[in-house]
Amino acid sequence: MAISFELKARDGAARRGLLRTGHGEVETPAFMPVGTLGTVKGLLPGQVWQAGASIVLGNTYHLHLRPGDDRIARLGGLHRFMNWQGSILTDSGGYQVFSLAETRSISDSGVVFRSHVDGRMIDLTPEKAIAIQENLGSDIAMVLDECPPAECQETELERAVARTISWAKRCRDAQTRLDQAQFAIVQGGLNMDLRRQCAQALVAMDFPGYALGGFSVGEKAGAMVEALPACAAALPELKPRYLMGVGRPEDILAAVASGIDMFDCVLPTRNGRNGQAFTRDGELRLRNAAFRDDARPLDAECDCPACSGFSRAYIHHMLASREMLGPILLSAHNIRFYQRMMAGAREAITAGSFSAWRSGWLVADPCDL
Amino acid sequence: MAISFELKARDGAARRGLLRTGHGEVETPAFMPVGTLGTVKGLLPGQVWQAGASIVLGNTYHLHLRPGDDRIARLGGLHRFMNWQGSILTDSGGYQVFSLAETRSISDSGVVFRSHVDGRMIDLTPEKAIAIQENLGSDIAMVLDECPPAECQETELERAVARTISWAKRCRDAQTRLDQAQFAIVQGGLNMDLRRQCAQALVAMDFPGYALGGFSVGEKAGAMVEALPACAAALPELKPRYLMGVGRPEDILAAVASGIDMFDCVLPTRNGRNGQAFTRDGELRLRNAAFRDDARPLDAECDCPACSGFSRAYIHHMLASREMLGPILLSAHNIRFYQRMMAGAREAITAGSFSAWRSGWLVADPCDL
Numbered sequence: 001m002a003i004s005f006e007l008k009a010r011d012g013a014a015r016r017g018l019l020r021t022g023h024g025e026v027e028t029p030a031f032m033p034v035g036t037l038g039t040v041k042g043l044l045p046g047q048v049w050q051a052g053a054s055i056v057l058g059n060t061y062h063l064h065l066r067p068g069d070d071r072i073a074r075l076g077g078l079h080r081f082m083n084w085q086g087s088i089l090t091d092s093g094g095y096q097v098f099s100l101a102e103t104r105s106i107s108d109s110g111v112v113f114r115s116h117v118d119g120r121m122i123d124l125t126p127e128k129a130i131a132i133q134e135n136l137g138s139d140i141a142m143v144l145d146e147c148p149p150a151e152c153q154e155t156e157l158e159r160a161v162a163r164t165i166s167w168a169k170r171c172r173d174a175q176t177r178l179d180q181a182q183f184a185i186v187q188g189g190l191n192m193d194l195r196r197q198c199a200q201a202l203v204a205m206d207f208p209g210y211a212l213g214g215f216s217v218g219e220k221a222g223a224m225v226e227a228l229p230a231c232a233a234a235l236p237e238l239k240p241r242y243l244m245g246v247g248r249p250e251d252i253l254a255a256v257a258s259g260i261d262m263f264d265c266v267l268p269t270r271n272g273r274n275g276q277a278f279t280r281d282g283e284l285r286l287r288n289a290a291f292r293d294d295a296r297p298l299d300a301e302c303d304c305p306a307c308s309g310f311s312r313a314y315i316h317h318m319l320a321s322r323e324m325l326g327p328i329l330l331s332a333h334n335i336r337f338y339q340r341m342m343a344g345a346r347e348a349i350t351a352g353s354f355s356a357w358r359s360g361w362l363v364a365d366p367c368d369l
Numbered sequence: 370m371a372i373s374f375e376l377k378a379r380d381g382a383a384r385r386g387l388l389r390t391g392h393g394e395v396e397t398p399a400f401m402p403v404g405t406l407g408t409v410k411g412l413l414p415g416q417v418w419q420a421g422a423s424i425v426l427g428n429t430y431h432l433h434l435r436p437g438d439d440r441i442a443r444l445g446g447l448h449r450f451m452n453w454q455g456s457i458l459t460d461s462g463g464y465q466v467f468s469l470a471e472t473r474s475i476s477d478s479g480v481v482f483r484s485h486v487d488g489r490m491i492d493l494t495p496e497k498a499i500a501i502q503e504n505l506g507s508d509i510a511m512v513l514d515e516c517p518p519a520e521c522q523e524t525e526l527e528r529a530v531a532r533t534i535s536w537a538k539r540c541r542d543a544q545t546r547l548d549q550a551q552f553a554i555v556q557g558g559l560n561m562d563l564r565r566q567c568a569q570a571l572v573a574m575d576f577p578g579y580a581l582g583g584f585s586v587g588e589k590a591g592a593m594v595e596a597l598p599a600c601a602a603a604l605p606e607l608k609p610r611y612l613m614g615v616g617r618p619e620d621i622l623a624a625v626a627s628g629i630d631m632f633d634c635v636l637p638t639r640n641g642r643n644g645q646a647f648t649r650d651g652e653l654r655l656r657n658a659a660f661r662d663d664a665r666p667l668d669a670e671c672d673c674p675a676c677s678g679f680s681r682a683y684i685h686h687m688l689a690s691r692e693m694l695g696p697i698l699l700s701a702h703n704i705r706f707y708q709r710m711m712a713g714a715r716e717a718i719t720a721g722s723f724s725a726w727r728s729g730w731l732v733a734d735p736c737d738l
Contacts, residue, residue, distance in 0.1 A: 038686065042693045044674060067661065067686040075664055075682055083678035292436065295444055305413060309452035313444055317407065317436040324411045324693060 002181040003140065003208055005240045009350045013229060013259040016349040019240055021087040021139035022179050023079060024054060028240065028261040029345050031252065031338045032057045032089060034269065037066070038082040041269045042324075042331040045084045051304065051332065052339030055087040055139075057264040060132050061096035065117045069135035077137030089183075089264075090138035092129040092171075095213070095245070098147050106146065108163060126170035134177045142211065142244075143171035145185040150218035157189050164213075165201045172205060183209040183242060190223050192230055199234035210235045211242040212260070216251075225251065228258035249278065249341055253358045256345050268334030273327040275319045277306075278337040281363050284312070286330065291316040304336035305329065371550040372509065372577055374609045378719045382598060382628040385718040388609055390456040390508035391548050392448060393423060397609065397630040398714050400621065400707045401426045401458060402637065406435070407451040410638045411693075411700040414453045420673065420701065421708030424456040424508075426633040429501050430465030434486045438504035446506030458552075458633070459507035461498040461540075464582070464614070467516050475515065477532060495539035503546045511580065511613075512540035514554040519587035526558050533582075534570045541574060552578035552611060559592050561599055568603035579604045580611040581629070585620075594620065597627035618647065618710055622727045625714050637703030642696040644688045646675075647706040649732050653681070655699065660685040673705035674698065 002022065009016040019026040033040045033048055035056045040048045048056060058078055063069055072081050078088055097104060097113045104113040110125030126144045133141035144167045146160040164187045171182055184202040188194035202210065212231050215224045224246070232255075235241050242262035243255050252263050268278065275287040277298045284291070284298060294312035306315065306329035318326030341361065348357035371391065378385040388395040402409045402417055404425045409417045417425060427447055432438055441450050447457055466473055466482045473482040479494030495513045502510035513536045515529040533556045540551055553571040557563035571579065581600050584593045593615070601624075604610050611631035612624050621632050637647065644656040646667045653660070653667060663681035675684065675698035687695030710730065717726035 037690045037692060038683070039692050039694045042697075044694070044697070045678075046674075066690060067682070071662060071682070074662065075680060081680070081683055083683070293440060293443065305415075309414075311444060311450070313436070313440070314407070314450055314452070321406045321435060323406060323408050324696065325408045325413070327693070328411075328413070328697075 001208065002177075002179050005209070005238065007238065011349040011352050011354040012257065013232065014256050014345075014349050014354045015259055015261060016346050017240065017261055019055075019087075019261075021055075021181075023085070023087040023139055026055045026087055027346055029252075029256045029342055029349075030055060030262050031342045032262065032264040033335050033338075034059075034264055034266045035082065035084070036266075037062050038072075038078065040331075040335070041273065042328045043269075043335065045082060047305070047332055048084075048335060049086060051336040052343060053086065053335065055089060056084060058082075058088055058090045058136060058138060059096060060090050060093035060129065060136070061100070063090075063136060064093060064122075064132050065115050069132045073135040073137070079137065087140070088136075088138040089140040089242075089262075090133045090136055090142065091244070092142040092144040092185075093124055093132065094129070094144045095147050097124055108166070110144070126167040127174040130171050130174040130182070134175075134180060137177075138180060140209065141180050141182050143168045143182055143184050145187055145213050147187065147214050147217065148189070150189065152189070154191070157187075157191060157194060161187050161194050161198045165198060168202055168207075169205060172207070181208040183207060183211050183240075185211045185213040185244070186231065186235070187214045189214055190219060190227055192227065195227070195231050196234050199231070203234075203236055207239070209240040209242065211244050213244050215243065216245050216247050225254045228255055228260065232259035249338070250362055252341070253345065253361065257354065257358060268338050269331045272330035272332075272334045275326065275330065276334075277315075277330050278334050280361060286312060286315050286326070287319050288316075298333055299337070302333065302336060302340070304333045306333040370577065371546075371548050374578070374607065376607065380718040380721050380723040381626065382601065383625050383714075383718050383723045384628055384630060385715050386609065386630055388424075388456075388630075390424075390550070392454070392456040392508055395424045395456055396715055398621075398625045398711055398718075399424060399631050400711045401631065401633040402704050402707075403428075403633055403635045404451065404453070405635075406431050407441075407447065409700075409704070410642065411697045412638075412704065414451060416674070416701055417453075417704060418455060420705040421712060422455065422704065424458060425453060427451075427457055427459045427505060427507060428465060429459050429462035429498065429505070430469070432459075432505060433462060433491075433501050434484050438501045442504040442506070448506065456509070457505075457507040458509040458611075458631075459502045459505055459511065460613070461511040461513040461554075462493055462501065463498070463513045464516055466493055477535070479513070495536040496543040499540050499543040499551070503544075503549060506546075507549060509550050509552055509578065510540075512537045512551055512553050514556055514582055516556065516583050516586065517558070519558065521558070523560070526556075526560060526563060530556050530563050530567045534567060537571055537576070538574060541576070550577040552576060552580050552609075554580045554582040554613070555600065555603070556583045558583055559588060559596055561596065564596070564600055565603050568600075572603075572605055576608070578609040578611060580613050582613050584612065585614050585616050594623045597624055597629065601628035618707070619731055621710070622714065622730065625718075626723065626727060637707050638700045641700035641703045644695065644699065645703075646684075646699050647703050649730060651732075655681060655684050655695070656688050657685075667702050668706070671702065671705060671709070673702045675702040
């Protein structure tokens with residue numbers, strides 16, 4: 001087996017677990033920082049590791065276009081290329097094709113799209129999505145799925161689920177690397193019957209892990225959190241469950257309460273580059289002139305490189321002066337914030353106090369600040 | 370005394386020394402990375418320290434305009450503001466006024482210029498240059514000098530030298546902090562009589578250290594290296610000698626051979642941001658497609674964060690993808706390259722083999738690569 005997973009503790013539907021890959025252990029619930037192009041933006045791999053992350057996500061779409069997965073394979077695989085000692089999960093590229101690429105056409109065989117880098121037409125089939133990820137050599141590969149927009153027709157949703165099931169089977173059949181585990185992806189939007197039907201078909205194929213796709217794609221507020229308990233319950237108890245592309249701290253904690261084990265999101269680094277710092281009291285917008293003379297650290301209880309020696313006034317000055325160190329410090333802080341949150345969730349699950357811990361962790365509604 | 374300086378070894382005109390400030394020891398010859406706005410661009414202070422730097426330079430002009438030296442003083446001074454544990458030298462702001470600012474007018478009393486940040490008119494006098502640097506709390510402050518362009522008239526040069534001498538005296542008289550040492554600056558362009566005359570007047574004022582200004586300002590190639598031995602010899606033997614704004618590795622080594630102790634330059638970080646890596650074989654331009662598949666580190670003999678785990682191919686990919694990690698890795702490498710060069714020079718001086726070491730250190734003319 002390329003990976004193993006064991007449950008260590010349960011607290012209601014929330015679970016604490018241990019995922020083992022060929023590149024070490026990952027305690028779950030786990031947050032995976034996003035390393036789109038082979039770098040968690042602005043940070044050295046050692047800084048990401050020091051923040052407490054033991055698994056990162058790489059983007060198949062981006063890495064296939066540049067520098068090319070064949071090149072990465074020749075250079076020893078993605079771990080070595082990006083100098084990352086921990087585990088790597090790669091997505092299938094499908095989501096980026098649907099959200100970023102132009103001139104795409106979707107058929108039962110796969111997707112055709114135009115590269116945003118050099119304009120050439122590229123064919124992405126289930127078989128190719130796996131071949132690319134095997135070139136990258138990630139520990140966990142995601143199957144190619146079809147992720148329709150939130151506002152799509154019921155027939156479109158049904159067709160997407162049927163394709164997602166059929167493509168999952170083709171991905172499985174295309175697998176040649178035994179050191180890489182494939183996770184299947186459940187689609188179905190907010191239609192719980194479709195979600196259950198999709199999950200049932202994929203569970204019958206016995207994948208080593210399962211993901212929930214098609215959330216955080218523009219559905220109305222609260223719909224995802226409402227749907228998660230049933231979606232999680234439709235997945236095997238003893239396999240890791242991954243909620244793709246989520247997300248905000250409060251959504252992650254709601255998902256953990258529903259029994260989800262793995263998460264990824266660009267928010268900590270993207271918001272960091274945009275001058276925002278996550279705290280338990282909500283997000284601080286460091287570009288705000290109110291921070292000009294603020295001698296306090298971003299977060300008095302944080303042990304990240306930014307909070308260990310730099311004032312909000314300094315970080316404000318870095319942003320006002322367009323210095324790289326502003327985004328660097330904020331990204332380091334935000335990644336550490338997410339990891340501290342996940343560590344807190346894991347400890348609370350073991351202690352059987354997850355619900356109380358969760359309601360105390362985020363002090364204020366982020367929208368208030 | 371705010372600083373002390375002792376010579377540890379001599380090798381021809383080259384000297385090895387130890388400079389002590391209120392923030393620790395600096396082995397000389399020393400290279401000071403430039404931290405213009407309170408940050409060595411792209412690097413955490415810990416990374417600059419790890420690279421071997423024990424003193425950095427801060428720019429009075431930039432910090433006065435933003436975030437303001439009064440604000441930095443309220444926040445505990447520049448060391449604390451930028452979280453730098455080592456020593457800091459600040460320039461006087463004069464050079465930036467002459468090279469960057471618009472609408473300036475120079476008189477015997479000082480300089481008036483328009484802020485490039487918010488357009489207000491700012492008066493920079495010798496007294497104000499010292500007051501700003503005392504607010505910043507640097508270990509070493511530079512006196513305000515007049516730095517005329519390389520192609521100026523002899524009368525302009527003479528007037529600049531006269532003002533530089535008079536302003537140095539006013540800076541000295543304005544000093545109130547006993548924990549800050551002032552260095553005087555010798556001007557005079559390529560006129561050796563003027564240089565000697567300027568040095569003599571300043572040496573009579575008994576400053577704790579002396580700098581050579583007005584080099585690397587557009588004079589013809591080789592002129593500076595030719596002038597340095599006489600310029601250095603005109604300065605007191607037992608005080609630190611600082612060549613401002615220089616420079617290229619080969620120029621620094623020539624200056625060390627002439628008896629200069631301290632250097633600063635933006636080249637390692639600026640060229641790093643532009644995709645260039647210094648090596649003993651010359652500069653590598655990592656944007657070049659030739660590096661696309663190059664699995665080697667930047668420099669096999671380097672121990673910097675970039676050379677410890679990343680390939681040239683990866684750094685090329687970071688630059689091609691406009692990822693922050695490209696400039697970060699190259700800046701870290703270049704700062705380490707300069708520090709390794711200075712450490713090599715110091716050891717060679719102690720061993721009495723500086724001349725042989727120097728001719729072997731830079732293998733190729735950088736222009737050949």
